Amino acid sequence: GAGVSQSPSNKVTEKGKDVELRCDPISGHTALYWYRQSLGQGLEFLIYFQGNSAPDKSGLPSDRFSAERTGGSVSTLTIQRTQQEDSAVYLCASSLVKGGEYGYTFGSGTRLTVV
Amino acid sequence: SQKIEQNSEALNIQEGKTATLTCNYTNYSPAYLQWYRQDPGRGPVFLLLIRENEKEKRKERLKVTFDTTLKQSLFHITASQPADSATYLCALMVPDYGQNFVFGPGTRLSVLP
Numbered sequence: 449g450a451g452v453s454q455s456p457s458n459k460v461t462e463k464g465k466d467v468e469l470r471c472d473p474i475s476g477h478t479a480l481y482w483y484r485q486s487l488g489q490g491l492e493f494l495i496y497f498q499g500n501s502a503p504d505k506s507g508l509p510s511d512r513f514s515a516e517r518t519g520g521s522v523s524t525l526t527i528q529r530t531q532q533e534d535s536a537v538y539l540c541a542s543s544l545v546k547g548g549e550y551g552y553t554f555g556s557g558t559r560l561t562v563v
Numbered sequence: 564s565q566k567i568e569q570n571s572e573a574l575n576i577q578e579g580k581t582a583t584l585t586c587n588y589t590n591y592s593p594a595y596l597q598w599y600r601q602d603p604g605r606g607p608v609f610l611l612l613i614r615e616n617e618k619e620k621r622k623e624r625l626k627v628t629f630d631t632t633l634k635q636s637l638f639h640i641t642a643s644q645p646a647d648s649a650t651y652l653c654a655l656m657v658p659d660y661g662q663n664f665v666f667g668p669g670t671r672l673s674v675l676p
Contacts, residue, residue, distance in 0.1 A: 452606075481663055490567075491607070491652070491666035504663060539606050551597060552664065554606030 450474075452555035454540050460561045461530055469525045469558045473542030480523050481543075481552065482515060484536040491539065497523060530562045566590065567667035569653060575673045582640040584670045586653030589634065593655035596629055596636050597664060601650045607666075610651075611638075643674045 453472040461467050473480050482494040493507040497517045508514070512531075517523040527534055537559050541552035570585035586596070594615050599607035613620045613629045613636065620627045626639040640647050650671045654664035 483666070490668040491654075493663045493665065496663045507663075541606070551609030551612060552599075552607075553609065556604070556606050 452540055452542055452553050454538075454555035454558050456558055457556065458559045458561075460563060463532060463562055464529055466526065466528045467530055467560065469527075469538050469540075469560070471523045471525070471540030471542075471555060473521065473523070473540070474553055475521075477542035477544055477553070478520065479543045479545065480517060481541045482523070482525050483539045483541065485539060485557070486536045494525070494538075527560075530560075532562045535560055535562045567653065567655065567665060569651075569667045569670045571670055572668075573671040573673065575675060576643055578643060578645060578674055578676050580643055582643050582647070582672055582674070584638040584651050584653075584672065586636040586638070586655075586667055587634060588655055591657045592631050592634070593657050595656045595664075596627075597654045598625075598627055598636075598638050599652040599654065599666075601652060601669065607652055640672075645674045645676050648673050 455470045480497040483491040485491050495502055495508055495515050496504040499520045500517050512528045515525045537557040539554055539557045541554045543552050544550055566589045568587045576582050595612055597612045598610045600610055601607040611620055611622055611627045613627050615631055624641045628637045650669040652666050652669045654666045656664045
């Protein structure tokens with residue numbers, strides 16, 4: 449597609465439920481990144497994919513968070529047993545080359561609200 | 564770990580003036596530094612990248628400088644317009660410490676007509 453597509457755009461879930469967030473990067477972009485942005489906060493790095501492998505998972509806040517990428521394209525971020533502190537905007541970005549020398553292209557994000 | 568500060572949470576300037584935003588970092592010297600614009604409810608949009616061996620980069624009304632001695636980048640918008648009102652984020656990457664960019668907290672710029 450022309451841009452990075454994320455779905456759903458908004459998700460309200462009950463505490464303790466599992467959620468899946470989807471990212472469809474720009475075709476041909478080998479690198480994919482997940483960040484989250486809490487209200488009034490900067491972007492917090494979660495995980496980076498190069499192709500289907502995730503060489504850097506250092507930002508995942510707990511073992512309740514996992515992500516996968518298949519076919520070098522679509523990625524899903526899964527949060528199990530959601531907590532209220534998980535409420536944030538989850539942003540996905542892709543870049544043509546590793547390291548994003550030519551800039552990241554971000555999606556519009558998924559706003560997750562845990563009630 | 565890398566710490567990034569941006570000069571102020573919010574900056575108000577008059578239309579037509581030059582806006583100058585500051586990004587300061589500590590500890591490590593990044594190989595690349597980027598600037599992004601973010602509008603409410605949207606993801607950040609890439610504006611400019613500057614490499615550690617570059618002093619200055621320009622794009623239309625935008626200018627970025629990178630001083631590795633001061634550990635600082637300045638972002639200028641000349642002849643500012645109300646449409647330039649947004650949050651501006653700086654981001655840097657140190658390849659030895661990962662392949663992701665670390666983002667600053669952002670500065671919210673308001674250009675008043």
